[in-house]
Amino acid sequence: MSAEPSSSKRPRCLDLSRLVSRVGRGPLTGVDRVERAYLDRLLSEDAPLYALIRQPLSFALLDREGVALLAERLDGGGQWGRADLRGLLNRRLNALQRRVHADIRRLARASCPRPRLSAMLARHLPKGTRYLNVGHSNLTERVLTAFRAQGAEISVLIHDMIPLDYPQYQREGQPEKFEAAMRRVSRHATRLICNSKDTRNRTAHWFGQFGRMPEATVALLGVERPAPRPGDLPEGLPTDTPYFVTTGTIEPRKNHALLLDAWEKLAEMPGETPALFIIGSRGWNNEAVFARLNALRSSGAPVHELPGLSDGAVAALTAGAHAALFPSHAEGFGLPPAEALALGTPALANNLSVYREFLGELPVYLDGNDSYLWAKTIYEMATTNGAGPSDEVELATLPTWESHFNTVLSVT
Structure with missing residues (x-):
């Protein structure tokens, strides 16, 4: 044998x-x-x-x-x-x-x-x-x-x-x-x-x-570490002023509603409201959020849906953001916040145990139900000198x- x-x-x-x-x-x-x-x-x-x-x-x-x-x-x-x-x-x-x-x-x-x-x-x-x-x-x-x-x-x-x-x-x-x-x-x-x-x-x-x-x-x-390809980005995006990104299908679990609440509060704060780029396609069971997005588009608010971007375009947009936002109610793992950190972009995330497990203290953790706290933190990041992309996180600190x-x- x-x-x-x-x-x-x-x-x-x-x-x-x-x-x-x-x-x-x-x-x-x-x-x-x-x-x-x-x-x-x-x-x-x-x-x-x-x-x-x-x-x-x-x-x-x-x-x-x-x-x-x-x-x-x-x-x-x-x-x-x-x-x-x-x-x-x-x-x-x-x-x-x-x-x-x-x-x-x-x-x-x-x-x-x-x-x-x-x-x-x-x-x-x-x-x-x-x-x-x-x-x-x-x-x-x-x-x-x-x-x-x-x-x-x-x-x-x-x-x-x-x-x-x-x-x-x-x-x-x-x-x-x-x-x-x-x-x-x-x-x-x-x-x-x-x-x-x-x-x-x-x-x-x-x-x-x-x-x-x-x-x-x-x-x-x-x-x-994703490879940014700025040439893949759609023309005319307002990337020359502070902006933030969130990545993922627009479904209830991803908690886009909290971000829309936060942007309503940001519009009431002094100064220019930063842009929010929502990178992902519309999903399911989210009609209320879809209706709010339609209304924001009609109003000219600085909230932009960007479905179908290439990986290189997503990386380029994320690399230039003041922060990447992840208020998800639940995740199985969560590669996007880790990839944002690898690009040198701060990550704001709901305090989920899986994020704590593999990202430790690298993200800024916020309560996923507190839209005012998210708005306040985003406002401070958008208006503080030196906020935004920083040195890339050493990949040795992330799983391989x-x-x-x-x-x-x-x-x-």
């Missing part, structure tokens, strides 16, 4: 269904970026690598060569090929999606109808392959039982338990859908990867109710991807 390969040589299968689903849908979200970090790191490892991708009515399995070519296309360095007949017959896909899925079929080592997944894995995956799902796009009973049938170890990265902790902030039906997925993870996963101790504690609470808590490894996500993967790849 041959010895089991060392952790650095273990065959791994990374689920890339989420990244593929995001093609053509604008800048990557936080979870998307985590999946991309795993893709890049596993491609750099000298070990067998596979990727599973859910497609319409089927699954595709890529080997290392196919994964590398897919990564090039996701980067924009490779062009998507022509749509094939199967794609052209699928009216639910747009033109780009037809090309993407046709290319994946061409790159695939194997593909199969969904009911044949277990047979495809048995035929094409080496024994001992470890399945990694960090994007949550494919946590179905079919997928998890198919890998279990191969004797595979299953590792799932848990980003947060917010849909269960704060169901009032979710789309209708989302808490139930999320709970069903987490119950499947509770039954089938070999190991959980938690992005913080806070997430692990919240996961343990819920999984204890589900009946089983798999072994959990805590690995803080890596923080990288190297540390994350050293922890994760030693156990998966």
Whole structure:
């Protein structure tokens, strides 16, 4: 009997269904970026690598060569090929999606109808392959039982338990859908990867109710200094006077209402009201905030919505801000405040335990329900000489991807 390969040589299968689903849908979200970090790191490892991708009515399995070519296309360095007949017959896909899925079929080592997944894995995956799902796009009973049938170890990265902790902030039906997925993870996963101790504690609470808590490894996500690209910014933004930014989908959990309250108070204070740039798209269950934003736009108030900015534009705008503002009611991790700090921009944040865990005393913590305190602090920052961007925070003080993967790849 041959010895089991060392952790650095273990065959791994990374689920890339989420990244593929995001093609053509604008800048990557936080979870998307985590999946991309795993893709890049596993491609750099000298070990067998596979990727599973859910497609319409089927699954595709890529080997290392196919994964590398897919990564090039996701980067924009490779062009998507022509749509094939199967794609052209699928009216639910747009033109780009037809090309993407046709290319994946061409790159695939194997593909199969969904009911044949277990047979495809048995035929094409080496024994001992470890399945990694960090994007949550494919946590179905079919997928998890198919890998279990191969004797595979299953590792799932848990980003947060917010849909269960704060169901009032979710789309209708989302808490139930999320709970069903987490119950499947509770039954089938070999190991959980938690992005913080806070997430692990919240996961343990819920999984204890589900009946089983798999072994959990805590690995803080890596923080990288974003690369500003001022040339990507829209023309005409009022960036020559003090301004502040907030980054994230405009949804109830992000607490944009507090910032709008604060800006109403700022308008009553002496001097010119600073600008607020809201970087992100409109989300859900937030009609009152949307109505206020529409009214502010009509009134000419210095509050600007900026959806769809590139990562480079977000970094450029953040780097020049007097501060980045994060009054969220809840976060699973929270990369934007860490990235703002890495750019040398002060961060004002709600006093959340997860921020305390990985950012320590670097941000300025304010009560997420006290709009007057936020307005007063923002006013002082906007009017005090020397306020605004400062020296960049040493990245050594922030968690790194190297540390994350050293922890994760030693156990998966």
